[in-house]
Amino acid sequence: MTVPDxxxxxxxxxxxxxxxxxxxxxxxxxxxxxxTFGDLTMxxxxxxxxxxxxxxxxxxxxxxxxxxxxxxxxxxxxxxxLPGTSFxxxxxxxxxxxxxxxxxxxxxxxxxxxxxxxxxNPELWQRYHETVIAKRRAALARLIxxxxxxxxxxxxxxxxxxxxxxxxxxPMLTRTAFRHDAPLEAGLSERIVDxxxxxxxxxx
Numbered sequence: 001m002t003v004p005d006x007x008x009x010x011x012x013x014x015x016x017x018x019x020x021x022x023x024x025x026x027x028x029x030x031x032x033x034x035x036t037f038g039d040l041t042m043x044x045x046x047x048x049x050x051x052x053x054x055x056x057x058x059x060x061x062x063x064x065x066x067x068x069x070x071x072x073x074x075x076x077x078x079x080x081x082l083p084g085t086s087f088x089x090x091x092x093x094x095x096x097x098x099x100x101x102x103x104x105x106x107x108x109x110x111x112x113x114x115x116x117x118x119x120x121n122p123e124l125w126q127r128y129h130e131t132v133i134a135k136r137r138a139a140l141a142r143l144i145x146x147x148x149x150x151x152x153x154x155x156x157x158x159x160x161x162x163x164x165x166x167x168x169x170x171p172m173l174t175r176t177a178f179r180h181d182a183p184l185e186a187g188l189s190e191r192i193v194d195x196x197x198x199x200x201x202x203x204x
Contacts, residue, residue, distance in 0.1 A: 019059075022049050022050075022051070023045060023046075023049045023051065023055075023056055023059070023066070024066075024069055024070050024073055027040065027066060027067065027070040028070055028073070028074065028106050028110070029048075030044075030045070031106070032105050034109070036116070037114075037116070037117065038120070040067075041063070042056050042057065042062075042063055042066070045066070064121070064123075064124045064127070067124065068127055068128060068131060070110075071110060071114065071128055071132055072131060072132055074106065074107055074110055075132045075135075075136070078097055078100070078107065079136075080093045080094060081093075082094070082143065086152075087143070087146070087147040087150065087152040087153070088152075088193060088194075090143055091143070091193045091196070091197075092189050092190055092193050094140055094143065094168065094169075095168065095171075095172050095189040095192055095193055096189040098169060098172040099172055099175075099184050099188055099189050101176065102172070102176025102177075102184050103184055108176060111176065111177055112177065114128060115177060137162075140165050140168060140169070141161040141164075141165055144158075144161055144164050144165065144168070145158065167196060168193075171195075172188070172189065175188075
């Protein structure tokens with residue numbers, strides 16, 4: 001007697017990863033070209049990507065979900081590999097990543113758009129913070145903790161890692177996000193890190 005094959009067969013067509021990537025890249029291109037988050041629609045994105053609206057909705061239940069995936073893709077592509085040669089070198093790489101993102105048309109457009117969501121769409125901002133920003137901040141906090149452990153950061157500062165993360169990222173983020181006319185010249189990351197490490201007071 002032949003035993004019937006009861007292996008479940010997935011219904012419908014399997015998802016095409018290339019289609020999902022194409023849709024995300026379309027979102028990033030539209031934003032880099034000046035389209036705001038508010039102006040984006042699922043129908044418009046599908047049309048620009050050359051896919052059906054149903055195809056987009058099968059992958060993302062809402063525009064916010066699609067935007068989160070797009071922002072995560074940009075962030076993952078920009079995650080730095082720390083050299084590990086010294087605490088200063090690792091800090092420079094972390095700050096330099098922010099500078100380079102400020103120079104990249106697509107990345108800077110995404111950042112400016114995301115900042116507008118703080119007031120207009122706080123739920124999206126919160127989800128972005130939890131899924132994207134928190135990962136970066138945690139990595140930088142671990143780097144600072146290592147600096148405390150090796151004696152390259154004052155031990156009394158180790159109890160306020162959140163403040164130290166703000167202190168490291170703040171200067172470059174201010175230039176890239178809020179001062180569009182500010183230069184982002186080569187060597188700026190090293191200057192910022194040295195100011196952080198050595199202070200601005202005479203003899204510091």
